[in-house]
Amino acid sequence: MFLQQLVNGLTLGSIYSLIALGYTLVYGILVMINFAHSEVLMVGSFVALAVFRFAPAILPQGPVGLIVALVLSMAGAGVLNVVIERFAYRPLRHAQKLAPLISSIGVSIVLQNAVFLWVSTQSESFPELIAATQFSIGGAGVSSLQLVCMASAIGLMMGLHFFIEHTKVGKAMRACSDDLETAGLMGIDSSRIIALTFLVGGALGGAAGVLYGLNYGSIKYNLGFLPGVKAFTAAVLGGIGNIRGAVLGGFILGIMEVMAAGYIPRGSDWKDVIAFSVLIFVLLLRPSGILGEKIAEKV
Amino acid sequence: MTPVSAAKWAGLAAILVVPALLGSGNYAYLVQAGGMIGLYMILALGLNFTMGYVGLFDLGYIAFFAAGAYGAAICGAYNVPLLIELPLTVAFAVLLRLGLGVSILRLRGDYLAIVTMGFGEITRLVINNLDSITNGPKGMEVPPLQLFSWTLSGNLGYYYLIAACVALGVIGSRRLEDSRVGRAWVAIREDETAARLSGISVNEHKLLAFTISAGFAAVAGMIFAHWIQFVTPESFVFWESILIVSMIVLGGMGSIYGVLLGALILGGVPQILQVFLAGSKWIDYRYFFFGVVLVVVVLFRPEGLWPHKRRQAELHEEAA
Numbered sequence: 001m002f003l004q005q006l007v008n009g010l011t012l013g014s015i016y017s018l019i020a021l022g023y024t025l026v027y028g029i030l031v032m033i034n035f036a037h038s039e040v041l042m043v044g045s046f047v048a049l050a051v052f053r054f055a056p057a058i059l060p061q062g063p064v065g066l067i068v069a070l071v072l073s074m075a076g077a078g079v080l081n082v083v084i085e086r087f088a089y090r091p092l093r094h095a096q097k098l099a100p101l102i103s104s105i106g107v108s109i110v111l112q113n114a115v116f117l118w119v120s121t122q123s124e125s126f127p128e129l130i131a132a133t134q135f136s137i138g139g140a141g142v143s144s145l146q147l148v149c150m151a152s153a154i155g156l157m158m159g160l161h162f163f164i165e166h167t168k169v170g171k172a173m174r175a176c177s178d179d180l181e182t183a184g185l186m187g188i189d190s191s192r193i194i195a196l197t198f199l200v201g202g203a204l205g206g207a208a209g210v211l212y213g214l215n216y217g218s219i220k221y222n223l224g225f226l227p228g229v230k231a232f233t234a235a236v237l238g239g240i241g242n243i244r245g246a247v248l249g250g251f252i253l254g255i256m257e258v259m260a261a262g263y264i265p266r267g268s269d270w271k272d273v274i275a276f277s278v279l280i281f282v283l284l285l286r287p288s289g290i291l292g293e294k295i296a297e298k299v
Numbered sequence: 300m301t302p303v304s305a306a307k308w309a310g311l312a313a314i315l316v317v318p319a320l321l322g323s324g325n326y327a328y329l330v331q332a333g334g335m336i337g338l339y340m341i342l343a344l345g346l347n348f349t350m351g352y353v354g355l356f357d358l359g360y361i362a363f364f365a366a367g368a369y370g371a372a373i374c375g376a377y378n379v380p381l382l383i384e385l386p387l388t389v390a391f392a393v394l395l396r397l398g399l400g401v402s403i404l405r406l407r408g409d410y411l412a413i414v415t416m417g418f419g420e421i422t423r424l425v426i427n428n429l430d431s432i433t434n435g436p437k438g439m440e441v442p443p444l445q446l447f448s449w450t451l452s453g454n455l456g457y458y459y460l461i462a463a464c465v466a467l468g469v470i471g472s473r474r475l476e477d478s479r480v481g482r483a484w485v486a487i488r489e490d491e492t493a494a495r496l497s498g499i500s501v502n503e504h505k506l507l508a509f510t511i512s513a514g515f516a517a518v519a520g521m522i523f524a525h526w527i528q529f530v531t532p533e534s535f536v537f538w539e540s541i542l543i544v545s546m547i548v549l550g551g552m553g554s555i556y557g558v559l560l561g562a563l564i565l566g567g568v569p570q571i572l573q574v575f576l577a578g579s580k581w582i583d584y585r586y587f588f589f590g591v592v593l594v595v596v597v598l599f600r601p602e603g604l605w606p607h608k609r610r611q612a613e614l615h616e617e618a619a
Contacts, residue, residue: 033409088594095601098356102548103597105541109590117583229416229537236413269428276417280402283414287405 003140005262006255011146011215013254014153018208019231020238020246021160022081022201028177028241029197031097035104036084037205038228039111042221044077044206045126045213046119052127059127066129066214070152073210074203081202082195090191115221123220126213149211156207157247160200164243173197177241230257230275237279239292248290318458330454332570334526337461338519339566343546343558344468345515348508350544351553352481354488355505356412358540359419363513365535366392367520369426372439372530381446385521392517393510395422400509404502407491419540427532438531441524457526464518465559472555475511484508485553542566549596551603560605568592 019041026034048069052059059065088107092099133144164170175183176193184190212227213219234253238245253275260271282290318330342364349355370388379387403414426433433439444451444460451460475481483504486494495501524530542565550561572585596604 027409031409033412088598091598092601096552098544098548098552099597099601102545103594105545106590106593106597109586109593113584113587113590117587229420233413233417236410240409266428270424273421273424273428276421279417280414283406283410284402287407287410289410 001262003138005258007137007140007142007146009255009258010251011149011254012258013251014150015208015211015215015227015250016231016234016254017247017250018153018156018204018211019227020235020250021157021243022205022208023232024235024238024240024243024246025173025197025201025204027235028243029173029180029194030089030093030100031241032089032100033104033232034089034201035101036088036107036111037081037201037232038224039108040077040081040084040202040224041205041209041212041228042115042219042224043080043111044073044202044209045219045223046115046209047073047076047206048129048210048213049124049126049219059129061129061131063130066148066152066210069127069129070207070210073206075206077206077209078199078201078203081198081205085195085198090194112221112224120221123218125218126216128217129214145214149215152207152211156204160204160243163200169193169196233275233279236289237282239289242289242291245289245291252290314462315459318455327454328574330458332567332574334454334458334461335570336563336566337458337465338523339543339546339562340465340559341461341468341515341519341522342543343550343562344465344472344555345512345519346543347472347547347553347555347558348475348484348512348515349505350547351558352476352484352488353505353508354552355508356408356544357415358412358537358544359415359417359422360512360516360543361535361537361539362419362422363392363396363516364520364523364539365422365426365532366395366513367517368441368524368530368534369433369439369520370517371521371524372441373432375442375524376439381444385518388521389514389517392513392520396509396513397506400506404505416537416540419535419537423532423535423537426535433532436532438529438533441528441530443528444522444525451525454526457522461522464522468515469555469559476555480504480507488553545593549593549603551606554603554605554607557603557605557607561603564604565589565593 019037022037022040023034026032026037048059051069051072058068084104084107088103089100092103130144130148135142135144135147164173172183172188172193173196175186175188176190176197180190183193208227209219209224212223230253231250234249235246236249237253238247238249240246256278257271257275260274261267264270264274286292318333321327321330342360345363346357346360350357367388370391371384374384374387399415399418403411406414427436429435444457451457483494483499486497486499487501487504491501523534546561546565547558548561549565550559551557569585569589572588573582576582576585
């Protein structure tokens with residue numbers, strides 16, 4: 001039972017982590033909550049669906065199809081995120097702090113309704129890119145979908161880690177995240193790095209959208225909202241702006257949610273209450289999240 | 300009389316007289332829409348204390364509206380008279396907000412936002428799950444507002460009650476804004492550390508702003524519950540908190556008339572679109588347009604549509 005819940009929790013956590021990375025990357029550089037990220041995730045899952053509908057030949061069932069779907073969705077969601085940044089956030093870069101937030105709320109509403117109006121008002125079943133088979137590992141039932149979900153998420157996270165820590169562009173991203181202005185003075189084209197950050201964050205969101213669809217079997221125009229809120233919570237829990245924190249927060253939240261639903265009476269009704277209570281409690285003890293650095297206040 | 304003050308009086312007269320003329324005719328729905336906009340105005344004025352003046356980013360404000368509405372519903376279920384219900388409900392909402400407020404004094408910026416969001420969601424889920432008290436997702440019926448033997452019913456009556464509350468809220472906000480307390484709030488918003496060093500008791504002032512804003516939300520919630528005569532947890536979703544925050548930022552943070560304008564636009568646009576687009580194929584597009592309006596307005600007026608004079612001066616300092 002415990003092992004079973006742990007597997008379910010890790011699966012959910014891996015999706016939350018991927019989404020949380022998108023929030024935290026953007027926050028790390030621009031110090032803004034990209035509210036539209038949950039819609040980028042939703043659009044990502046619809047990209048995979050559209051490819052499957054219109055060109056099923058390039059999405060054969062199996063690993064190849066999954067990888068193609070992931071790549072296309074990541075490209076679609078990443079480019080969408082860059083476009084959003086260009087038109088809705090960049091003009092507001094020097095405006096008051098909350099202006100980009102409101103703009104992102106507007107973008108979120110627009111995207112959700114655009115899909116609602118022009119794509120589908122209903123739940124659409126998501127293509128079975130991987131045949132669902134059940135394994136038994138140490139008494140816990142694990143489906144192939146869960147394994148694929150975790151493996152893809154972890155693979156992407158490792159890729160991100162390599163990109164940020166070991167490439168020159170990644171170094172530029174870290175520099176911008178430390179201090180945007182100074183990075184600009186050191187010859188880094190900060191606008192391009194910001195666009196790149198949105199590309200990477202959006203791509204991770206798009207991948208999470210595909211994994212979400214794969215795991216739940218159906219997608220809808222408003223699917224992004226709840227995982228988006230949870231993932232943002234996870235990012236804050238881990239310490240917003242901190243990449244390892246986002247991953248840690250995502251897994252903690254996912255596992256906690258599943259455990260609460262499994263072990264507490266009427267747990268599925270109360271699981272969100274528990275998740276948010278833990279968040280509040282953690283932030284009271286550590287006001288800047290689990291791995292967040294304490295930032296000195298300027299006087 | 301200058302043209303400006305003449306326009307003001309004409310506007311005031313229109314707000315008071317037109318709804319009575321509309322009565323029960325074809326445009327009676329406008330009275331109801333006006334009442335809803337008025338409730339949003341009370342909420343926006345209330346949140347303006349913590350978010351506009353003190354600069355505390357709050358994504359869970361609707362929880363205190365819910366506390367007011369459910370306070371009214373539960374009091375109604377036990378036949379508690381209004382004169383007891385009002386202080387009881389307001390006190391409950393204020394205590395709830397102070398409890399949250401005390402625990403989050405240390406948090407700043409977006410951490411504060413996420414904790415308040417969590418609190419808002421917890422409140423809604425608790426209402427949803429505590430079937431024995433709140434009847435869960437099925438909702439509760441609420442009796443109309445009753446003072447001694449006099450019962451207030453009908454949209455027009457509630458419209459005037461709400462209009463009176465908005466007026467009181469505006470007067471109260473203006474008095475507070477120019478007071479010592481209001482100036483202390485703004486000082487905290489601009490630089491908390493400097494304010495503390497200048498001898499302002501930061502925590503007390505934050506808690507005071509929390510208290511007042513909870514009071515506004517509780518009163519609005521009570522009126523809402525008695526007017527609609529039915530409450531469900533669905534009325535208090537996260538989206539409503541975001542909407543109120545958007546009203547404040549769109550109108551102009553810390554600007555009383557800006558906040559009213561924000562509530563008028565964001566509260567009114569969906570309802571007006573709903574009526575004017577009824578029956579046409581554009582009806583489903585109303586939230587799409589709403590989102591477009593939100594983005595476009597923020598892009599062109601990032602400081603808000605009607606910013607506070609002081610704030611506008613700050614923002615244009617560099618250009619001058």
